[in-house]
Amino acid sequence: MQTEAETQSALARKLALAQDDSGSKPRSILRALRLGLARVADDTLDLAMSVIGATQMRRTQDELPGTLAEDRLYLVFAAPDDQLGAACVDLSCVSSVIQQQTMGQVLPGVVAERPYTGTDAAMIAPVIEASLSRAQDLAEAPADRACLAGYEFCSRIEDLRSLLLMFEADVYRVFDLTVEIASGTRQGAITLVLPDRPEPEEETADDAALSLGRRLDQAAGVMRADLTAVISRVQLPLAVFAAMKPGDLLPLIGDQLDRTELIAIDGQKLSTCRLGQCRGMRAVRLNERLPEPQVPQTVEAEFTEHQASPAGDKPGPALSDPHVIDHSDIPQVQPGPEPATDRPSPPEPDIEGALAAWSPDQAAAEITELAGLSGSEE
Incomplete structure (x- = not known):
């Protein structure tokens, strides 16, 4: 015959077993x-x-x-x-x-x-x-x-x-x-x-800690980013471009390392930066500001009062627009014979004016000398 303590112990074991079954x-x-x-x-x-x-x-x-x-x-x-x-x-x-x-x-x-x-x-x-x-x-x-x-x-x-x-x-x-x-x-x-989604796989302790999030320095080490840096833009003829082969060099125009363009995958320009290296790897510096161009100081022009022309109220010639060329005002040059030499011809002497100023005797002597006549021939 079981005692009261044994009966309570058996009931306790059954209740505990039922609780374990329901909890599992x-x-x-x-x-x-x-x-x-x-x-x-x-x-x-x-x-x-x-x-x-x-x-x-x-x-x-x-x-x-x-x-x-x-x-x-x-x-x-x-x-x-x-x-x-x-x-x-x-x-x-x-x-x-x-x-x-x-x-x-x-x-x-x-x-x-x-x-x-x-x-x-x-x-x-x-x-x-x-x-x-x-x-x-x-x-x-x-x-x-x-x-x-x-x-x-x-x-x-x-x-x-x-x-x-x-x-x-x-x-x-x-x-x-x-x-x-x-x-x-x-x-x-x-x-x-x-x-009906599949049951998720059990995460290990390291994976669970990793899923909580990484710090910025840890996340930057595992992220992959493809950046296209455009140093310079060169224009070549199609024939030169078609004749290029591996190993050919392209000349870079000017020093453009401080104006390197970062291009996205869709071809859009994202930023302008300076290209360099850090620990043996290519690097760009985005927080650099280029020097602002110096704006020249302009001197204000003094005001000059318009003076009337001394001719009175006569209207002066109309000024034409400097951006418009009037071909009707250009003089027409007549073609002439080409000179034998490039040296300019000497001016012709004014013989009629000289004869008018001389006396008859002086004029006759000058004409005789110019004609090469001697006194006996005269």
Whole structure:
């Protein structure tokens, strides 16, 4: 027969074993979605929404057309890794959320059919987005947390056919949630379609410390940056350029190392710098300011009063525009015979003027001398 101490010891061991079993089992993703939607609706809308039924399925991209229902509000959510997910919300859930936000209560009765609008998407999307974020915090399995991580609302899709064309992943997780609204006043349905992401690999201690961030000096050592430095620009004829071969040298015009241009990958000039070297490697200095050019000091011209011409009121000749050449004023040069030599010809003597000033005897003697006649011949 067991004593009271032995009985309490056996019960304690059973309770401890049950606690160990419950603690070792992670919270499922369906439970995380159930808790996340209920808490978000209560915190943000002051609306009681509880998930009374939840199923999870894995479907390939080809199996999605037979899984999703038509005539729903289709919302698209994007993740940081360019993965796209979707939420399909029926009209009962949409009307309940809008009535709660506009009138403060959910009215009982059947909701009349109507088309969905952009206003519906703007009022429902924050609730779905916050529910996915809250469910990610509540999920415990790494694969479940990766499936719910980082989704943000990006657009609304008009119909189911356009939504199916958007999916690109191979395998999706489909969550069908049956929702009870306002303590049984209405029931609705929400379907979540999320890509089945692979479980993230476990990080080592060094990788975890590295993911927290590097200092600037550490990050600069692992980053790769391709910079194009243009020292000078040379223009060559096409024939010279086509005749060039490996080993030919191009002449650099002027000392342009202090005006080196940094060119981006698209050809746009980013900055002007000085090219040099640091520890045997090419380097540029960006924080250098070139000397500003000296602006010459100009002397102000003195004002000179215009003086009237001494000719009176006669108008002077009109001044022509110095930038316009009047070809009519240029004298026309008549072509003449080319001179035999480049030396200018001597001026002709004025014989008639000299004869008029001399006496008859002086004129006769001068004529005789010029003709080369002697006295007897005279």
